[in-house]
Amino acid sequence: MHQRAHDALLQEIEAEVRDTHDRTGRASLSERVIQALRQVPREAFVPAHLQDAAYQNMPLPIGHRQTISQPYIVALMTELLEPQADQVVLEVGTGSGYQAAVLDGLVKHVYSVEVVPALAEEATERLQRLGYHHVSVRQGDGSLGWPEHAPYDAIIVTAAGPQVPPALVEQLKPGGVLVMPVGGRHFEQNLRVIRKGADGQLTERDVLPVVFVPLTHSPTDLA
Template identity: 50%
Template sequence: MKNLLLLVLSMVAVAREATAQDTECVRERAAMVENIRTYARSDASVLGQQGLSESVLEAMGRTKRHLFIPERSCSIAYADSPVSIGQGQTISQPFIVALMTELAAVAPDHVVLEVGTGSGYQAAILAHLARKVCTVEIIPSLAEAAAKTLKELAYDNVSVRLGDGYAGWPECGPFDAIVVTAALGQVPPPLIEQLKVGGRLVMPVGAAYTTQHLTVVEKIAPDQTTTRAVALVRFVPFTRSKD
């Protein structure tokens, strides 16, 4: 009887701690969204006076970023800074995630490709906005962990694939939007091929370990695209298969 009482008290304590953390995370996440909104409006050169769309801000507010980082810490997760996820990889600061999502112009009926799954956070944001998200990760441990997290959080419209994202994911496309979360000196031709006419590709273009240009490529005809640089960013290098 004593052991049962101790077990019940322990469960109550754990539940209270979890509730306290959830309350803290809700507060921190709401503050993060307001910071993103303010920052977007203060820099009209990138998004114009309208800033970020409410749909993107809502997706940022609904996604539990702290569950996509190793520390599971609210204060770390919702600060406006990148977070290391191991294997030399990071998830971008919240504003950059929101900006790339906005630039991709994702709609509810869209099929979206993400190259560079990482922890699965950007895929989760996209999943709130799109019909289907296909995401490719080259590092096995990250792909496995992201797939597990996304499944546990019931992101049923996200599929994770282990592989070299340079080749895209033809079987999952064609795509209305493509988001690449690592820097490369040029846009991979296979990704342009898999992009629908009228679709957008968003990625950092430039050399590794230096400042890159966050770039938007729009496919305006089967063999024609337009390209514009939006902002200066700094991303981890695009990892390729050695085969």
């Protein structure tokens, strides 16, 4: 049952990528990204009572006012990151661990930061249990990044803020790419791609209107 639903979802994602190529600049997903999406069982990353909805192309709640992102958005953000096998990537916003699991098969290592202690603990256990050994999770303020392992070849942020946190720009390697939804809590957000040139100069491009949970700085922000 899950396999048929998974295959149907991948077809839907690829169709949506084609339909939005005029805005995203991506007419198709790379074969590496498609294979990574195919290999990750999304049902393992959603709450038990939402198992039947795991392969619907929509975000789902995972508790603590957080969500697992829409599969199309996960696919698009992964594609825009242009992941390579020798890269080290920073993820801000581990959530259930689904995005990190997708990246696990595409890059050398993922360092993922989650602000909610319970989610960080659950994601760590889940990723280890499912065999994703190229991901390290820590609980903390994702807007500060994970400086001990910087600089990063790429950075992906799965929560929206009014601007890209300066610490993340600092931790991005020259030549690297950062993908993040930028905007406010109550008005339009845009998925933004930021590239850092060899000279440290940034170029930015808004790709697509999106809706993400806000980037928070401490568990108390979720109260």
